[in-house]
Amino acid sequence: MPVAATAIEVEGLRKSFRIPTHRVDSLKERLVRPFAARDYRELRALDGISFDVRQGEFFGIVGRNGSGKSTLLKLLASIYRADAGSIRMRGRLAPFIELGVGFNAELTARENVVLNGVMMGLTPNETRNRLDAVIAFAELEEFIDLKLKNYSSGMLVRLAFSVMLEADADILLIDEVLAVGDAAFQQKCADAFREMKAQGKTIILVTHEMGTVEDYCHRAMLIDDGHIQHVGEPDEVGRRYLRMNFERSGGDASGGVEGDSDIRMLDARIEDAAGGRAASVEHGETIRLRVELESKREVAGLDVGFIVTNADGIGVSQLGTTVGGKDEPVGAGRHIGVSVDIENPLAAGRYFIHCGVSRAMTPDVLLYVHNCVDFVVFGGEARGLVELEHEIEVVIGDGEGSDGGGSL
């Protein structure tokens, strides 16, 4: 395989933020206390990051919240300026940090598409030429001269996504935009990404979703605390990422500073009817999932969720519940036992359960354990993923009913 040219070359990138302990927002404050602004806390977001991305590569950047991955993304996208180090690129980069950035609700779809295209580096003529294709992909031909404020959110997402696909940049920088929209839209995104990958575009995907990285990326990079932890095979990066998360949330007290360690997992298992550990469940038998958590600190409420995936990594189902709440916080050192009894319509095969715990009603993930337990389903007739509960009725007419009834 010929070695492709370098698309992006990052060397010794450093970035820190000065977080004022007291924000000076008005001139008066500045005049009254001229030195107040000197009270800064230095936050080192990235500390000496170097890596290369080759042309045509689908490159994943993984890290937990606060690891520095968003800062890196914004540096690559020319939104922040680095303190030190260099970024070199071949060709034009289009950042997709959020869908529909720069859309103006007061303007029509036509005007917005042109404006957005120019923002992404096309000439006004190029965008006008692409306009029809963009609108057609978004299936919004009838609404092209409608102001965006009259669009439904679904239409907006379609338009934004379509605009993004038409950017036709050499390098695409994508930040978890996959995570928006409904299932059908996510499917469309997934198809689009596969296509871009097939076209040999250089794509950088920033995410904390390991499944996505393993599905799409050729190579991935794990960053933590502003440092590169590992660059290599997505599988290996995924393993390290999960181990890192598990260690953080697991027993040792070293991770005690971060909010992530408020909860740890003591055990996760599948039980048989007698209460013992089970490795397999027969099709149709109840799956008894038992998870034990411990709170190290008082938390106002927890959302506990489970994702069931099959051996191909395809999500089969999501389950979840809320523990405690604002009025009934879960005290420090409490033991939380979660029992889930799941009816088992699953087709025979191996399944994995991943567990996530977040602060109730927030995206603040306290704990995520990939593959906290796995089990095998055997027996049953089901082909495909699951056996759908169903009733089939067949009516066969007698053939002479000339007045209507001949549905079959």
Add this chain to the structure above:
Amino acid sequence: MNASPPNPELREVHGPSALGGGRRRFVDLLWLMSVTEFKRVYFGTVLGYVWSLVRPLMLFAVLLFVFTKVFKVGSNLPYYPVLLLTGIVLYTFFQEATTNSVSSVVAQEGVVRKTQFPRLVIPLAVALTAAFNLSLNLVVVLGFVLAWGVEPSWSWLLLPIPFALTFVYAAAISMALSVLYVRFRDVLIIWTVAAQVLFYATPILYPVEAVPETYQHLIFLNPLAPIFEQVRVWAIEPGAPSAIDVVGGAAGLLPAAVIYVGVCIFAVWIFNRDAPRIAEEL
């Protein structure tokens, strides 16, 4: 597909800046943003453009009444109404451009924080939109000027000079204010008051010769004063004292010129300094 385009060079990326992302893209964006904004205002409301004309006209009507019927400052000047209208329309441009741009960068937060966007486009587009309004309003002014019996003159061809000077000054102030506002939110209030003061410190309501001589020099520290005076001479009253006459020689204009250039340099300097970090400050 991979190898089809000629491989571009590996180029250094410098991060965000005032101009960032190529000159052509800058111009495209600036033009597109101001045109769409102008169209939005023009077609967005029922009366559209009428509104942007009504404000200066109302002000004009009120001031004309006050200064010809109540104070009689202008009643002995033959061209007072024409002068007043021209001055108001030009000053309205200055005020609109600068005041609207103060919060423009902050208002475009999403774009600034989430895309690669040449920051300078934002305040300049506001100034340019105001300039489009001005050019439409000037058509109305022209009609009024002719109807009042002002003779067309060759000196009208010189008018782009004071107009351009006003535009550059307004654009520079817009740049400085928009970037200062990111850090100091009281800039808006301060500027609203300052713009009011500048209106009275520019010979619009009164002819400059009505001002006691000692104060004429003070007023002519305001760079807008000589610019507006020159508009008066070139557009309407060739016999009126020119900016140079007022300050007694070209050297007298030096302080205003220094202030003008100083403001422009300061604006470019502070915008350039702060532009790379706007996304972090927001």
